[in-house]
Structures are given as structure tokens and as C-alpha cells.
Amino acid sequence: MDVKDIIKEENLVYSKPSLLSDKITHYCPGCSHGVVHKLLAEVIEELGIQEKTIGVSPVGCAVFAYNYIEIDWQEAAHGRAPAVATGIARVDPDKVVFTYQGDGDLASIGTAEIMHAANRGENIVVVFINNAIYGMTGGQMAPTTLLGQVTATTPCGRDLERNGYPLKITELIGQLPGAAYVSRQSVHTPAAVRKCRKALRKSFENAMAKKGTSFVEVVSTCSSGWRLSPVEANKWMEENMFPFYPIGDIKDGQKAEAGDFMQQNLKN
Amino acid sequence: MGELRLMKGNEVIAEAAIRCGCDAYFGYPITPQSEVMETLMAREPWNQTGMVVLQAESEVASINMVYGAAGAGKKVMTSSSSPGISLMAEGISYIAGAELPCVIVNVQRGGPGLGTIQPSQADYFQSTKGGGHGDYRLIVLAPASVQEMHDFVGLAFELAFKYRNPAMILADGAIGQMMEKVELGEFVARQTTEQVDAQYGSWATTGKKKSRAKNVITSLELDSALMEQNNLRFQEKYRKMQQDEVSFEAIRCEDADYVLVAFGSSARICQKSVELARAKGIKVGLLRPITLFPFPSEPIARLAKQVKGFMTVEMNAGQMIEDVRLAVNCAGERNPVHYFGRLGGIIPTPGEVVEALEQKLIGG
Amino acid sequence: MAKVRGAVVVDIEACKGCGLCVVACPHQVLAQNKQVNSRGYHYSFMEHAENCIGCSNCAVVCPDTCITVYRVKSEKTV
Numbered sequence: 001m002d003v004k005d006i007i008k009e010e011n012l013v014y015s016k017p018s019l020l021s022d023k024i025t026h027y028c029p030g031c032s033h034g035v036v037h038k039l040l041a042e043v044i045e046e047l048g049i050q051e052k053t054i055g056v057s058p059v060g061c062a063v064f065a066y067n068y069i070e071i072d073w074q075e076a077a078h079g080r081a082p083a084v085a086t087g088i089a090r091v092d093p094d095k096v097v098f099t100y101q102g103d104g105d106l107a108s109i110g111t112a113e114i115m116h117a118a119n120r121g122e123n124i125v126v127v128f129i130n131n132a133i134y135g136m137t138g139g140q141m142a143p144t145t146l147l148g149q150v151t152a153t154t155p156c157g158r159d160l161e162r163n164g165y166p167l168k169i170t171e172l173i174g175q176l177p178g179a180a181y182v183s184r185q186s187v188h189t190p191a192a193v194r195k196c197r198k199a200l201r202k203s204f205e206n207a208m209a210k211k212g213t214s215f216v217e218v219v220s221t222c223s224s225g226w227r228l229s230p231v232e233a234n235k236w237m238e239e240n241m242f243p244f245y246p247i248g249d250i251k252d253g254q255k256a257e258a259g260d261f262m263q264q265n266l267k268n
Numbered sequence: 269m270g271e272l273r274l275m276k277g278n279e280v281i282a283e284a285a286i287r288c289g290c291d292a293y294f295g296y297p298i299t300p301q302s303e304v305m306e307t308l309m310a311r312e313p314w315n316q317t318g319m320v321v322l323q324a325e326s327e328v329a330s331i332n333m334v335y336g337a338a339g340a341g342k343k344v345m346t347s348s349s350s351p352g353i354s355l356m357a358e359g360i361s362y363i364a365g366a367e368l369p370c371v372i373v374n375v376q377r378g379g380p381g382l383g384t385i386q387p388s389q390a391d392y393f394q395s396t397k398g399g400g401h402g403d404y405r406l407i408v409l410a411p412a413s414v415q416e417m418h419d420f421v422g423l424a425f426e427l428a429f430k431y432r433n434p435a436m437i438l439a440d441g442a443i444g445q446m447m448e449k450v451e452l453g454e455f456v457a458r459q460t461t462e463q464v465d466a467q468y469g470s471w472a473t474t475g476k477k478k479s480r481a482k483n484v485i486t487s488l489e490l491d492s493a494l495m496e497q498n499n500l501r502f503q504e505k506y507r508k509m510q511q512d513e514v515s516f517e518a519i520r521c522e523d524a525d526y527v528l529v530a531f532g533s534s535a536r537i538c539q540k541s542v543e544l545a546r547a548k549g550i551k552v553g554l555l556r557p558i559t560l561f562p563f564p565s566e567p568i569a570r571l572a573k574q575v576k577g578f579m580t581v582e583m584n585a586g587q588m589i590e591d592v593r594l595a596v597n598c599a600g601e602r603n604p605v606h607y608f609g610r611l612g613g614i615i616p617t618p619g620e621v622v623e624a625l626e627q628k629l630i631g632g
Numbered sequence: 633m634a635k636v637r638g639a640v641v642v643d644i645e646a647c648k649g650c651g652l653c654v655v656a657c658p659h660q661v662l663a664q665n666k667q668v669n670s671r672g673y674h675y676s677f678m679e680h681a682e683n684c685i686g687c688s689n690c691a692v693v694c695p696d697t698c699i700t701v702y703r704v705k706s707e708k709t710v
Contacts, residue, residue: 001637001704001706003639003678003681005704006637006638006639006686006702006703006704007639007641007702008702011686011702011703011704012700012701012702013638013686013688013701013702013703014688014691014692014699014700014701015700015701016697016700017697020697024645024646024696025695025696027695028648029648029649029650029673029695030648030650030651030652030695031695032695033695034694034695034696034697035693035694035695038695038697050475050476051475051476051477051478052475053475054340054473054475056336057486063488066482066484066486070476070482071475071476071482072473072474072475072476072482072483072484073473073482073483073484073485073486074335074336074339074366074473074484074485074486075366075484075485075486075487075488076332076335076336077332077335077358077359077362080328080329080332080335080359083324083328083329083330083332083333083335083336084332084333084335084336084339085336086322086324086329086333086336087292087294087332087333087334087335087336087337087338087339087340087344088336088337088339088340088473090292090320090322090333090337091291091292091320091337091340091342091344092340092342092461094461095340095473095475112325112326112328112329113325113328113329113332116324116325116329187693188693189656189693190656190687190688190689190692190693193692193693194692223650229651230650230651230652231650231651231652231654231655234652234655
């Protein structure tokens with residue numbers, strides 16, 4: 001059978017989701033952002049919520065996320081995306097609002113905003129790309145940079161005494177009663193991508209069902225920042241990131257009711 | 269005649285917000301303006317008009333919630349006091365850069381730093397020259413009474429939406445805390461989702477319809493040629509404000525030899541000073557800028573042809589005096605422009621003002 | 633016996649030559665072209681088209697969504 005006979009409309013099994021724009025992304029070759037963007041476009045399309053989904057893009061490499069998915073967007077100041085999303089979701093409860101943030105944005109400068117948005121149980125989805133480095137500014141140390149990891153600002157490797165510990169913020173979020181679903185995923189293999197897609201879909205369904213904050217960390221690569229080829233970067237991630245940032249669900253349910261959380265509310 | 273009540277300036281900000289159809293308030297407690305959010309929470313407007321009121325984790329979060337809700341085309345506001353406004357500066361710059369309407373109330377206290385909780389007007393520069401990074405301006409309204417605290421909420425929203433620009437009500441601890449009789453406005457219904465969509469759907473994040481391209485709220489533009497165009501558009505907007513929106517009050521300026529220039533609480537004090545001076549036979553008038561940006565430069569320039577001199581009265585180290593001098597000198601006039609003020613939360617007395625006037629302008 | 637046959641189409645200009653699809657392919661169908669596209673990337677192509685089963689793994693991991701996948705069940709035995 002000739003290839004020409006296979007490549008026909010009726011045999012199509014996989015193509016670009018319609019909500020993903022035709023623009024070629026500004027991301028480096030092999031960057032995980034592209035896969036996660038695609039998954040978001042697929043999930044939004046699949047759930048039929050294009051007209052009610054509002055994306056909030058961060059400061060960092062994904063600042064231009066709004067160029068690639070055909071929905072309404074708002075671009076937030078560094079770290080403030082969860083507050084911006086809170087503002088939108090509170091005045092427009094019918095909308096499905098998600099933030100898309102990197103590790104510097106979410107786990108460093110925006111720690112207060114993410115903790116409090118999740119603690120209030122805002123009905124939003126948070127997509128957290130953790131590649132353990134600042135990509136946009138040229139590969140500096142991130143809060144999630146591993147001990148010993150070389151970056152532009154830790155040229156001899158991250159040093160515990162000088163730089164402190166890598167931050168497992170997803171585990172912290174998992175402790176908050178306002179969080180409905182907290183999961184850590186990756187997109188380095190076909191199976192991982194399919195699991196990540198399910199986690200994202202569940203998160204959007206949670207937001208629609210007003211179950212509280214859903215938070216999906218995607219352990220990602222930054223081949224440019226790590227100075228590795230995309231294929232080597234995946235390998236480095238498996239060997240070094242996964243032992244410290246283990247893949248899997250951390251919490252799956254819905255935000256706590258007052259009674260679940262404390263024995264009782266204080267009476268007025 | 270509308271409903272009359274005896275209210276605090278801060279309380280009336282809350283009441284006016286509910287009545288003018290405000291969609292949301294996001295804030296963080298700080299003295300001397302915490303009554304704004306306290307009043308809103310006690311009024312529970314979510315049960316009456318559907319207005320959202322949320323206590324955020326910080327001023328930084330508050331202003332970014334405002335940014336988000338404003339991006340959705342909603343009438344949204346926050347309030348704070350000086351140190352809190354400094355924290356909001358980044359967010360305000362984003363809001364100005366993304367061309368969104370919102371209302372910010374600054375009930376000023378004395379600085380710098382943590383300073384004092386007593387009234388001050390030391391944030392004049394910060395408010396009228398932008399306050400955050402980049403070339404932007406806020407529409408700045410300076411209320412001098414509890415009634416104006418009420419009236420300016422609606423006015424600030426009107427101007428903010430007209431120009432798609434943040435508007436600030438620049439009050440101070442004295443006006444925020446004092447009680448006066450106030451006539452409350454009628455209730456205006458909040459806009460429905462359909463109305464917001466029809467009016468602001470061309471730019472707001474109302475959800476991408478098949479019929480239109482996606483709306484993106486952003487202040488980012490990496491192409492310098494386009495960013496210059498954005499900036500030129502902003503500047504044109506500020507020029508238009510200067511042309512159409514200047515507001516001021518002139519009290520007994522017609523026959524004045526000397527004119528006091530003062531806003532907000534200082535202007536209230538100066539009203540008494542005018543009376544005291546006139547009783548002494550000194551012909552003094554008061555020019556009270558109501559919009560601090562756009563600044564009433566032209567009326568001051570016109571007065572410069574008539575009077576012997578000006579004195580600004582400010583609860584700061586002399587900030588507005590620069591704008592008064594610019595107004596006078598740019599009109600080619602050379603009248604002396606002096607300043608008198610008290611700092612650190614101290615409110616000048618009417619007598620002190622007259623004394624300063626006599627020393628600096630008449631005796632000098 | 634039915635055999636599944638597949639084929640992929642790579643959008644050559646959109647491909648950044650990251651090579652992740654090459655690794656993801658279970659049947660070594662894909663390779664990076666010695667030639668480059670207009671942006672200088674060694675774009676992916678089907679080196680062994682006959683091995684493709686249309687599993688979509690390459691397209692699923694592609695960060696640039698530049699792979700379209702087709703699949704047929706062929707009755708012919710090979």
C-alpha cells in the first residue's frame with residue numbers, strides 16, 4: 001500500500017487542534033511549553049468551552065501564550081496571575097479561568113498569590129511549568145533548581161548554604177483545603193502526555209463544577225537553559241528531576257467544607 | 269432630594285460604590301481607610317446588587333484582582349492608603365498600559381515609609397505624575413468634603429470608562445475619617461453580562477465568540493515601533509483629558525490680590541483663611557483644583573494676569589507648587605509663587621495660613 | 633490477516649528539528665533530514681515509511697504540533 005493511499009482525509013487520526021493558532025511558537029526546539037499548549041487547546045476544544053474560557057498568561061517564556069490558543073486572554077504581572085484569575089472568576093463566575101505560570105513566576109515572586117488563591121479555593125485551573133530554571137531571562141536559578149544544578153547564577157551548582165533548598169510548592173499546595181485537585185505530570189513520552197491531558201481535563205471539569213482550585217505541575221525541560229539537546233534534556237529530567245519531583249496525583253477530590261476542615265465554625 | 273445621612277468619608281465611598289452599580293471591590297486593610305471595606309462587608313451588597321467584595325492577601329493581590337476584573341469589562345475598584353498604594357504601583361502601571369478602566373481610592377497618610385496614620389497630602393507627586401514605571405497618568409480627583417467622596421466615585425468610573433484609564437480619588441485621612449451630611453445618589457443597576465458584552469465585547473475578556481477575533485489584555489509590545497505608537501496614543505489621551513476634563517473651584521477670586529491654591533482638606537482650611545484674611549482687609553481668593561490631573565493650569569495662568577502672587581497650601585513639603593509655578597511661568601508671567609504647609613500628619617490651621625500669607629507674600 | 637498501516641505528514645516549515653518524535657516512534661519510522669528547512673532546522677521525515685502503524689506517538693510528543701497522522705487497516709498481507 002502506497003503512502004499516498006494512506007494520507008487521505010478519511011484516514012486522519014491525529015491533527016492539530018483547531019484552537020491552536022497556525023503561528024509558529026517562539027519556543028526553543030523541544031520545549032515542553034508547546035506540548036502543554038497543545039493539550040490545553042485540545043481539552044478546551046473537547047469540553048466545548050472556547051467561548052467561556054479565559055487564559056491568564058505569566059511573565060516568563062510563556063508570556064506570549066496568548067498568541068497560540070484562540071481564546072480571550074489577559075497577560076499578568078510577574079507572579080500575579082492567580083490574583084488576576086481571581087478577579088476574573090469572581091466577577092464572571094460562569095467563565096472558566098486558568099493561569100499558565102512558570103517556576104519563577106509561581107514559586108518565587110508569586111508565592112503569596114498562588115497560596116492564597118488556592119487557599120480560598122478559587123474555582124480556577126493553575127498550570128505550573130517547572131523546568132527548574134529561568135528560561136526567558138537566560139537560565140538563572142529558579143526556586144525549583146536542584147541542589148548542585150548549574151545555572152547562570154549558580155555557575156558552580158546550587159549551593160545549599162547560599163541558595164537554600166529547592167521548593168516543592170506543589171506539595172505545599174496539596175496541603176491547602178481550598179485545593180480540589182493537585183497533580184504532578186510530565187510530557188516527555190507519549191504515555192506521559194496522555195496522562196497529563198487527563199489531569200488537565202479533570203482540572204477544567206473541576207473548575208466548571210466549582211470544586212475549588214485545580215493545580216497541575218508539569219515537570220518540564222528547558223534544553224536551552226540546561227545546555228542539552230531536547231532528547232538529552234528528557235533523559236536528564238528523568239534521572240534528576242523525577243526523583244525529587246515525583247510524578248503522580250497529590251490530592252484528588254474537592255475543596256473542603258468548613259465541617260471537614262475544622263470541627264466547627266466559630267458561632268457568631 | 270436624595271436620601272440624607274450623616275456619614276464618614278470612608279463609609280460613603282462604600283455606599284456610593286454600591287449605589288453607582290460597581291461590580292467588585294478588592295482591598296486590603298490599612299489605616300486610615302479600613303472603613304471602606306468594613307462598610308462594604310457589613311452592607312453585604314452581594315445580596316442586593318450582586319457586587320463582589322473580597323479581602324485580598326495584600327495590596328499587590330488587590331490591584332491585580334482589579335486588573336483581572338477590569339479586563340473582563342467590569343466596574344471595579346479598590347482603596348488603600350499611601351504605603352498600600354506604593355505596593356499597587358506596579359499593578360496600576362499595568363492597568364494604565366493595558367488601557368483598562370478602574371477606580372483607586374487613596375486615603376493618604378503621612379510618609380515616607382510607614383510614616384504616620386495621620387492625614388497628609390504627600391502622595392501628590394506619586395498620584396499626578398504616574399506613580400509606577402513608564403509614561404502614564406491617572407485621572408486624579410481630589411474631594412474636599414464627604415459629599416464629594418460620594419459624588420466622585422460615580423464621576424471617577426465615568427471618566428475611567430470614557431478614557432479606558434485608571435482614575436484615582438486622592439483623599440486624605442481627615443476627609444476619610446470626618447463625618448458630614450451627605451446626600452446619597454439613586455441606585456443604578458449593575459450592567460448585565462449582555463450589556464457588558466455589547467458595550468465592551470470589542471476589547472474585554474468576555475469570552476471569544478466565533479464572530480470575533482480573540483481579545484487579549486496586555487501591556488506588552490516588544491516591537492518598539494508599535495510600542496511607540498501605543499505610548500503616543502496614551503499621550504494623546506492625556507492631552508484630551510487636559511482639554512476636556514479640567515475641574516476646579518474658584519472662591520472669591522474675582523477681586524483677589526492674592527490667591528491661595530489648595531486641594532482636598534487643605535482647601536477646606538483655606539476657605540476659612542480667606543474669610544480671616546478678608547476680615548483683615550486683605551483681598552484673598554482660593555483656587556481649588558478638583559482634578560489634580562489634568563491640572564487646572566489655564567485658570568491659574570489667567571489669574572496670574574490679575575493677582576500679585578500665589579501661595580499653595582499643602583500637607584506636604586511643597587509638591588503642587590511645582591505645577592502652579594509651571595502654570596504661571598509657562599504663561600510668561602512672573603508672579604511670586606510661595607508655599608506653606610505642615611508635614612508628618614499635622615493639619616495647618618486657618619490662622620497659620622493667613623500668617624504665612626502675610627509674611628511670604630505681603631510682607632515679603 | 634489485517635494489518636495496520638500508517639503515515640505521517642510533517643509540516644516542514646513548522647518543524648524545529650528537536651528530534652523528540654524520532655525517539656518516540658516505536659518502529660524507527662522517523663529520522664531527521666540531512667537537509668534543513670528555511671529556518672535552518674533538520675526537519676523530521678519518514679525514513680522508513682513502510683514501518684509506520686499510525687500510532688500517533690510522534691505527533692503526541694511533538695511540541696510544535698507539526699505532525700499529522702493517518703491510519704488504515706489493510707487487508708493485504710505483506
